[in-house]
Amino acid sequence: MIVDALTAVLVVAGCFFFGAGTVGLIRFPDLHSRLHAITKADNLGLGLVLAGLVLQAGSVAVALKLVLLWALALLASATSSHLLASEQTEETSDP
Amino acid sequence: MTRAELFFVLAGLLTVLGVARLLLTRDLMTRVLALNVASAGVLMVLVVLALPGDEAEAADPVLHALVLTGIVITVSVTGLAVGLVRRIEADEADEDGGQA
Amino acid sequence: MIGDDMTLLDGLLAVGLLTVAALALFLPRRSTAVVLFLAFGVLMAVAWALLGAPDIALAEAAIGAGVTSALLIDAVAVHRGHRTERNPRTSRALSVVGTLLGGVAAGALTFVLLGLGARSAPSGGPGGGPGDQATDRVWESGVDHPVTAVLLNFRSYDTLLEVAVLLVAALAVLTFRGNETFPAAPTLPPVPSLLDLLVRTLVPVLLLVVGWLLVSGSVQPGGAFQAGAVLTGALLLLRLSGWPGAIPAGRWLRPGLAAGLTAFLALAYATALLGDGWLSLPADWAGALIVALETLLTLSIGLTLAVIFVANQEPTHTSPRPQRTSALSARTRRRT
Numbered sequence: 376m377i378v379d380a381l382t383a384v385l386v387v388a389g390c391f392f393f394g395a396g397t398v399g400l401i402r403f404p405d406l407h408s409r410l411h412a413i414t415k416a417d418n419l420g421l422g423l424v425l426a427g428l429v430l431q432a433g434s435v436a437v438a439l440k441l442v443l444l445w446a447l448a449l450l451a452s453a454t455s456s457h458l459l460a461s462e463q464t465e466e467t468s469d470p
Numbered sequence: 471m472t473r474a475e476l477f478f479v480l481a482g483l484l485t486v487l488g489v490a491r492l493l494l495t496r497d498l499m500t501r502v503l504a505l506n507v508a509s510a511g512v513l514m515v516l517v518v519l520a521l522p523g524d525e526a527e528a529a530d531p532v533l534h535a536l537v538l539t540g541i542v543i544t545v546s547v548t549g550l551a552v553g554l555v556r557r558i559e560a561d562e563a564d565e566d567g568g569q570a
Numbered sequence: 571m572i573g574d575d576m577t578l579l580d581g582l583l584a585v586g587l588l589t590v591a592a593l594a595l596f597l598p599r600r601s602t603a604v605v606l607f608l609a610f611g612v613l614m615a616v617a618w619a620l621l622g623a624p625d626i627a628l629a630e631a632a633i634g635a636g637v638t639s640a641l642l643i644d645a646v647a648v649h650r651g652h653r654t655e656r657n658p659r660t661s662r663a664l665s666v667v668g669t670l671l672g673g674v675a676a677g678a679l680t681f682v683l684l685g686l687g688a689r690s691a692p693s694g695g696p697g698g699g700p701g702d703q704a705t706d707r708v709w710e711s712g713v714d715h716p717v718t719a720v721l722l723n724f725r726s727y728d729t730l731l732e733v734a735v736l737l738v739a740a741l742a743v744l745t746f747r748g749n750e751t752f753p754a755a756p757t758l759p760p761v762p763s764l765l766d767l768l769v770r771t772l773v774p775v776l777l778l779v780v781g782w783l784l785v786s787g788s789v790q791p792g793g794a795f796q797a798g799a800v801l802t803g804a805l806l807l808l809r810l811s812g813w814p815g816a817i818p819a820g821r822w823l824r825p826g827l828a829a830g831l832t833a834f835l836a837l838a839y840a841t842a843l844l845g846d847g848w849l850s851l852p853a854d855w856a857g858a859l860i861v862a863l864e865t866l867l868t869l870s871i872g873l874t875l876a877v878i879f880v881a882n883q884e885p886t887h888t889s890p891r892p893q894r895t896s897a898l899s900a901r902t903r904r905r906t
């Protein structure tokens with residue numbers, strides 16, 4: 376019961392952060408601040424959602440796979456936002 | 471409304487949306503996107519038909535296999551279509567550049 | 571189950587899918603449309619999972635939200651722009667007619683589909699329809715997973731033709747390049763070290779996932795197509811980061827593309843001439859044959875999808891790049 380409630384809280388918190396990141400994506404004026412918003416907020420949101428799911432995982436293997444998912448998503452989003460930001464700095468064109 | 475009914479309606483709407491846009495738009499890349507959306511709708515009909523009738527049954531594997539084949543064929547067609555569209559638009563851009 | 575009531579999640583997903591599809595098809599900016607199409611692919615994968623089709627969810631995530639979206643994004647990134655529009659007057663008339671006809675069609679289709687759904691048991695002759703027969707006879711097929719059994723044993727002819735379709739698409743896209751060679755190595759500026767780190771970390775994991783999907787397809791959702799699409803992702807990641815050898819460009823290109831279909835045809839002819847008939851796998855060898863065939867198919871599908879992407883990549887109307895002395899370019903030069 377407590378585990379289920381904790382999962383619900385974590386997943387809802389994660390969704391809140393995703394929503395915040397999306398609001399930042401829509402409302403921020405330029406590419407760099409938008410990247411900042413979505414990278415930070417979405418990764419934290421993903422981490423919270425996966426933490427909630429880890430509590431529901433049946434075995435250690437599944438829990439470790441979920442953590443691995445988060446690590447890979449972090450790496451991928453960090454790299455892609457770095458590439459986008461550095462490319463845009465070179466071009467200095469519209470985002 | 472049951473889940474099957476909901477997804478039937480969704481599939482029908484997606485198919486009509488895709489086919490209508492495919493037939494009525496002039497832009498080539500939109501047609502490629504519309505074709506993909508329409509095929510997703512049609513495949514969704516197949517998957518809903520494959521839903522098992524009760525707890526004990528398994529999902530219909532023949533329909534799942536057909537849908538899997540459909541997805542791969544859709545990507546082949548999309549690859550070919552994108553190649554054609556790029557070539558057409560590149561040639562048009564060359565013509566415009568020559569005339570301008 | 572077919573009688574399950576819809577949940578809030580189902581309803582939200584349906585609304586989300588329709589919204590994303592409509593936006594992707596109607597927004598004027600191409601780059602926005604294509605990225606929304608990627609989101610559509612991801613939501614479709616979730617829909618397949620909700621409908622109890624995990625193999626299809628894996629395939630949609632890898633192929634639909636992966637390879638197709640990569641193809642489209644690459645197409646619009648080079649030549650970003652807006653959709654070409656019609657004359658405004660015809661456009662308004664057409665959108666009215668289109669909406670009316672579309673509404674009628676949607677209504678008719680909904681009526682037909684809901685009528686279909688109401689019918690309960692599957693039809694078919696003795697022993698049930700093809701689905702029931704397939705589920706009952708999985709134990710004969712050499713694998714434990716019904717969808718893999720159907721794809722690679724019971725209906726392997728369909729899979730053979732599907733592989734042929736992929737190959738034809740790749741060859742057609744290669745011919746669009748005309749006299750230009752297939753680019754052997756990407757011409758890129760030096761790559762940021764973070765991308766290099768990502769590739770070095772991610773590609774081994776992806777290759778592990780490819781192997782796992784391939785092998786697990788015999789027992790649980792997975793199989794050659796999902797594994798092949800993930801392999802395409804790995805190859806494209808290597809290629810786009812500047813690794814030279816990822817996609818063979820010279821004399822290994824065509825053999826690599828044809829390997830899957832050739833192996834499949836060899837199996838088909840072998841069973842036709844020496845065995846029970848065209849593509850009837852002998853029962854004791856079936857499992858091993860299926861895994862071996864799937865391995866070759868994975869490599870071939872991975873390469874084929876990657877070749878389709880790369881051959882679409884450079885604009886085909888620019889002046890030919892410095893000719894590389896590969897067999898491909900020598901052959902095209904001799905022909906002209």
